Amino acid sequence: MANIKVGIVGLGRLGKVHAANIAKHTPGAELFAACSFVDEELEFAKNELGVKETFKTYEEMVENSNIDAVVIVSPSGFHPEQIRLAMEKGKHVFSEKPIGLEIGDIKKTIEVIAAHPEKVFMLGFMRRYDESYQYAKKMVDEGKLGELTVVRCYGIDPSSGLESFVKFAGASNSGGLFADMSIHDIDLVRWFTKKEVSRVWAMGKNAAYPELDKVNELETGAAMMQLEDKTMAILVAGRNAAHGYHVETELIGTKGMLRVAAVPEKNLVTVFDEQGVVRPTSQNFPERFSQAFKNEMNEFVACIKEGRQPEVGAIDGLQSTTVAMACQQSVDTNQIVELHVNVKA
Numbered sequence: 001m002a003n004i005k006v007g008i009v010g011l012g013r014l015g016k017v018h019a020a021n022i023a024k025h026t027p028g029a030e031l032f033a034a035c036s037f038v039d040e041e042l043e044f045a046k047n048e049l050g051v052k053e054t055f056k057t058y059e060e061m062v063e064n065s066n067i068d069a070v071v072i073v074s075p076s077g078f079h080p081e082q083i084r085l086a087m088e089k090g091k092h093v094f095s096e097k098p099i100g101l102e103i104g105d106i107k108k109t110i111e112v113i114a115a116h117p118e119k120v121f122m123l124g125f126m127r128r129y130d131e132s133y134q135y136a137k138k139m140v141d142e143g144k145l146g147e148l149t150v151v152r153c154y155g156i157d158p159s160s161g162l163e164s165f166v167k168f169a170g171a172s173n174s175g176g177l178f179a180d181m182s183i184h185d186i187d188l189v190r191w192f193t194k195k196e197v198s199r200v201w202a203m204g205k206n207a208a209y210p211e212l213d214k215v216n217e218l219e220t221g222a223a224m225m226q227l228e229d230k231t232m233a234i235l236v237a238g239r240n241a242a243h244g245y246h247v248e249t250e251l252i253g254t255k256g257m258l259r260v261a262a263v264p265e266k267n268l269v270t271v272f273d274e275q276g277v278v279r280p281t282s283q284n285f286p287e288r289f290s291q292a293f294k295n296e297m298n299e300f301v302a303c304i305k306e307g308r309q310p311e312v313g314a315i316d317g318l319q320s321t322t323v324a325m326a327c328q329q330s331v332d333t334n335q336i337v338e339l340h341v342n343v344k345a
């Protein structure tokens with residue numbers, strides 16, 4: 001089978017990572033086209049990654065009949081319309097999380113995806129493709145922890161990224177802390193437990209960075225959740241980890257518990273010096289999930305070649321965004337929010 005020709009939209013913080021992975025680390029795929037508003041980003045794609053066609057508008061790129069698949073890494077609010085347009089033009093679609101920021105819009109998008117079952121649709125919940133999370137998932141599925149009772153998640157961005165985040169949030173609407181950050185943890189909770197969230201109580205606080213108030217973003221948020229079978233989930237998300245990129249997950253079951261990345265280790269080095277005993281830490285998402293981003297893109301292309309759908313799809317996008325929105329609503333209203341567990345679009 002010929003190489004799958006991919007067009008990417010968005011070449012920002014994550015777009016550049018996906019573009020390089022498609023060009024260099026995804027056998028069976030060719031990074032054929034790129035679309036961005038920014039000239040330097042298109043030059044980078046041409047000069048550094050050998051992209052043949054570049055576009056200033058997404059509409060033009062999806063009209064190109066040479067392109068088999070699009071990878072959407074634009075700001076979150078653009079995802080639903082760009083997914084629909086690509087599907088309607090007969091392309092396979094990989095979209096970054098979240099699938100969208102508005103439930104009605106997401107449902108409309110799911111209808112379009114469902115009308116094109118022969119096209120692959122995949123959502124970028126890359127943690128499912130991380131080796132440690134896969135190891136943990138296998139243990140849970142084999143019953144090694146017994147019945148899960150609690151899932152605890154930390155997802156905290158490094159303070160070093162704050163300045164660029166304020167720009168990102170202000171310019172392009174992240175959807176807020178829960179839709180932007182906790183959505184990965186919400187997906188993990190659903191993935192590990194195979195259950196839906198039925199009620200949430202969330203709160204937030206801005207302490208160190210008043211500039212976040214100006215762009216209507218939370219510095220730290222916390223949520224307690226009850227799942228449909230009474231399993232509990234506790235989530236903490238934030239933008240202000242002094243030591244690096246802190247993503248940690250704990251699963252407590254009736255027969256045991258496990259933690260993924262209790263310390264956000266960069267590598268196996270331990271430094272013994274005048275500061276004491278120091279473990280270097282992972283500093284950002286491209287570093288921590290470097291292999292997972294490659295694995296998910298390989299899975300997307302394998303699904304296209306083998307004519308199958310990936311395990312993470314549009315319904316996961318709808319459910320996780322619904323829960324993230326409920327968290328935000330809980331913060332805004334200071335109320336517990338009940339959710340109607342329903343996986344139909």
Ligand SMILES: NC(=O)c1ccc[n+]([C@@H]2O[C@H](COP(=O)([O-])OP(=O)(O)OC[C@H]3O[C@@H](n4cnc5c(N)ncnc54)[C@H](O)[C@@H]3O)[C@@H](O)[C@H]2O)c1
Nearest residue numbers: 010011012013014015036037038073074075076096097098
């Ligand atoms: N999976 C993860 O862990 C992860 C990490 C970071 C970002 N993301 C997601 O990736 C997406 C992009 O985030 P980012 O941090 O790379 O953003 P960014 O702001 O750094 O980059 C956005 C890019 O999109 C381009 N763009 C904006 N609007 C466009 C449009 N209408 N048409 C074409 N191009 C357009 C910009 O020129 C830029 O290249 C977001 O949805 C975000 O939620 C996911």
